[in-house]
Amino acid sequence: xxxxxxxxxxxFKNPRNVGEIENPDAVGEVGSIICGDALRLTLxxxxxxxxxxxxxxxxxxxxxxxxxxxxxxxxxxxxxxEAASKVTNQDIADYLGGLPEEKMHCSVMGMEALExxxxxxxxxxxxxEMIGQEKIVCKCFSVTDQKIIRAIKENNLKTVDEVTHYxxxxxxxxxxxxxxxxxxxxFWEKEETKIxxxxxxxxxxxxxNLERISLIKETMEREIRPQLKADGGDVELIDVDRNKxxxxxxxxxxGCPSAGVTLKELVEARLREFIDSDIxxxxxxx
Amino acid sequence: xxxIYLDNNATTSVAPQVxxxxxxxxxxxxxxxxxxxxFGGKIKKNIDSARASVANLIGANDVxxxxxxxxxxxxxNTAIIGTLRSYPDKKHIITTKVEHPAVLxxxxxxxxxxxxxxxxxxxxxxxxxxNELKSAIDYDTAIISIMHANNETGVLFPIDEIAEIARxxxxxxxxxxxxxxxxxxLDMKKIPVDxxxxxxxxxxxxxxxAALYVRKGTRFSPFLIGGHQEQGRRGGTENVASIVGLGVxxxxxxxxxxxxxxxxxxxxxxxxxGIVEKISNVxxxxxKEKRLPNTTNIGFExxxxxxxLLKLDEKGIAASSGSACTSGSLMPSHVLRAMGIPFTFIQxxxxxxxxxxxxxxxxxxxxxxxxxxxxxxxxISPYSK
Numbered sequence: 187x188x189x190x191x192x193x194x195x196x197x198f199k200n201p202r203n204v205g206e207i208e209n210p211d212a213v214g215e216v217g218s219i220i221c222g223d224a225l226r227l228t229l230x231x232x233x234x235x236x237x238x239x240x241x242x243x244x245x246x247x248x249x250x251x252x253x254x255x256x257x258x259x260x261x262x263x264x265x266x267x268e269a270a271s272k273v274t275n276q277d278i279a280d281y282l283g284g285l286p287e288e289k290m291h292c293s294v295m296g297m298e299a300l301e302x303x304x305x306x307x308x309x310x311x312x313x314x315e316m317i318g319q320e321k322i323v324c325k326c327f328s329v330t331d332q333k334i335i336r337a338i339k340e341n342n343l344k345t346v347d348e349v350t351h352y353x354x355x356x357x358x359x360x361x362x363x364x365x366x367x368x369x370x371x372x373f374w375e376k377e378e379t380k381i382x383x384x385x386x387x388x389x390x391x392x393x394x395n396l397e398r399i400s401l402i403k404e405t406m407e408r409e410i411r412p413q414l415k416a417d418g419g420d421v422e423l424i425d426v427d428r429n430k431x432x433x434x435x436x437x438x439x440x441g442c443p444s445a446g447v448t449l450k451e452l453v454e455a456r457l458r459e460f461i462d463s464d465i466x467x468x469x470x471x472x
Numbered sequence: 473x474x475x476i477y478l479d480n481n482a483t484t485s486v487a488p489q490v491x492x493x494x495x496x497x498x499x500x501x502x503x504x505x506x507x508x509x510x511f512g513g514k515i516k517k518n519i520d521s522a523r524a525s526v527a528n529l530i531g532a533n534d535v536x537x538x539x540x541x542x543x544x545x546x547x548x549n550t551a552i553i554g555t556l557r558s559y560p561d562k563k564h565i566i567t568t569k570v571e572h573p574a575v576l577x578x579x580x581x582x583x584x585x586x587x588x589x590x591x592x593x594x595x596x597x598x599x600x601x602x603n604e605l606k607s608a609i610d611y612d613t614a615i616i617s618i619m620h621a622n623n624e625t626g627v628l629f630p631i632d633e634i635a636e637i638a639r640x641x642x643x644x645x646x647x648x649x650x651x652x653x654x655x656x657x658l659d660m661k662k663i664p665v666d667x668x669x670x671x672x673x674x675x676x677x678x679x680x681x682a683a684l685y686v687r688k689g690t691r692f693s694p695f696l697i698g699g700h701q702e703q704g705r706r707g708g709t710e711n712v713a714s715i716v717g718l719g720v721x722x723x724x725x726x727x728x729x730x731x732x733x734x735x736x737x738x739x740x741x742x743x744x745x746g747i748v749e750k751i752s753n754v755x756x757x758x759x760k761e762k763r764l765p766n767t768t769n770i771g772f773e774x775x776x777x778x779x780x781l782l783k784l785d786e787k788g789i790a791a792s793s794g795s796a797c798t799s800g801s802l803m804p805s806h807v808l809r810a811m812g813i814p815f816t817f818i819q820x821x822x823x824x825x826x827x828x829x830x831x832x833x834x835x836x837x838x839x840x841x842x843x844x845x846x847x848x849x850x851x852i853s854p855y856s857k
Contacts, residue, residue, distance in 0.1 A: 198782065219819060220815045222776065222795065222796035222804065222819055224854055224855070245852055245853070246776055251776075326803070
């Protein structure tokens with residue numbers, strides 16, 4: 187059973203704005219029965235002020251899909267088109283007091299229906315059409331590269347599983363997982379270059395090998411291990427080979443699903459900060 | 473609110489008699505049956521007696537054909553891995569597309585370990601084509617593993633015919649009978665199955681106990697390697713209380729079997745008939761005759777299973793679904809997909825599974841509330857007109 191927030195349960199039990207506006211000013215449709223959820227959003231828009239006067243939805247899907255759709259209509263009622271175009275899937279999830287990670291795609295569906303409706307108001311067809319440059323990555327759920335990249339960017343996604351939770355891509359046969367991985371790597375590599383270009387890190391003085399190793403040891407003792415120990419984990423320095431630092435996780439870190447994130451965001455980030463921005467940390471597994 | 477429990481293919485309640493029988497072994501009778509002293513050693517006879525009850529339920533010739541395990545998954549893994557270890561030169565396995573994950577996921581794994589797999593198709597009714605099985609068997613086939621009753625639809629495979637085909641071709645046949653044991657008659661004296669898995673918590677015993685039937689003369693290698701328990705065929709100290717409970721559960725199942733088959737089937741048919749009559753755009757998934765008496769799988773068009781389950785839950789009714797949102801994997805039921813059921817019915821599929829503890833008022837109560845739930849959800853759906 188999913189761990190839904192009270193608000194999700196409430197919006198599923200008593201959904202607001204169910205139905206369809208007659209002769210709507212805008213329609214947005216996303217999803218399909220095969221995908222497991224679908225949403226038809228209809229809007230009444232005041233042409234002068236461009237304000238959304240009324241919004242109604244019809245949804246095929248699970249409790250969180252129905253709650254997300256209903257929440258969306260509540261959020262955008264009274265907004266101008268301009269303001270509504272800035273609503274993100276995270277806004278929908280926040281409004282509902284959060285969604286289970288695996289159900290984030292329900293909030294993404296809400297955002298997409300809203301975008302389709304706004305585009306429809308400006309003359310596009312109700313159902314979002316693919317733009318020429320988009321490429322379908324996940325054939326099971328018809329997810330394009332653009333949608334995946336956008337989800338990575340807007341929700342700061344780091345792993346293939348996270349991409350699946352937000353977009354469903356990779357959740358069927360799984361054949362596209364390497365392609366998702368490639369998109370993730372490509373996106374984050376670009377981001378890193380941007381960051382490096384942004385702040386000129388002052389080069390620290392050249393260290394001897396011995397100095398370098400003892401500095402790595404010191405930094406681990408002072409900056410990294412206490413943090414991990416606080417959570418019942420630990421890390422051990424195994425070897426140093428030029429810019430490569432090999433470590434082994436211990437305690438609860440061992441086999442922890444987010445150990446990879448810890449490796450990059452804590453161990454590697456600290457060592458780069460205190461010693462050398464070229465340092466690469468790798469985990470030694472037995 | 474009383475729970476109307478219609479999810480007995482997921483798990484069952486522990487029968488009161490089973491619970492009573494287990495109690496002493498969770499309190500004062502805590503000895504280890506392998507011990508030399510009488511305090512422990514005397515417990516062995518309780519295990520032997522439970523073994524006899526299990527053997528009796530499935531018509532085994534010899535009590536020693538029963539090995540106790542910890543769960544249906546362990547029984548399935550033991551049967552398949554044990555057979556593969558006994559025939560190290562054979563690299564081909566035959567199974568079906570609709571097996572329980574305990575078999576299917578293991579087979580997918582074995583495929584990565586150099587084994588060749590044949591996954592037999594099913595038709596829209598969920599039935600096999602036995603000619604397909606016959607032509608799949610070759611010199612390299614180590615084992616055929618085909619379930620008896622499907623957990624999602626209740627559809628029964630003809631294990632007597634399959635066992636005969638396997639016997640004539642000299643191939644080991646394993647059947648996962650976790651869903652059928654205790655619900656319908658099984659007689660190992662008449663059906664030449666080599667290996668059969670059954671599980672306690674599906675027949676009103678506790679969780680954490682199951683058994684594997686190994687016909688005398690079948691080559692066998694243990695899966696859990698350890699102590700000499702279960703005649704060296706399954707290491708690990710016996711789960712005494714649960715094993716004793718399983719014995720009692722088997723006796724209870726055997727005692728009331730023929731009356732219960734009829735009574736439960738009547739309740740199931742009343743539920744199914746009532747739904748079909750009261751609600752439009754529904755479809756019963758699976759062959760109407762060749763299935764368990766306690767199970768019905770019904771697809772409700774235009775709506776999604778999780779929503780139906782949660783609305784039923786608000787009314788205190790427990791059931792399950794094959795929709796994507798409930799499978800935890802984004803893809804809906806592999807069983808219904810293999811049957812070629814249209815997606816609109818798969819996403820809205822609900823399984824009701826009954827037990828001997830269900831009463832007619834449970835069915836009446838469900839039939840009273842379900843139509844309104846379906847109507848409400850359809851009024852939210854963009855697909856229903």
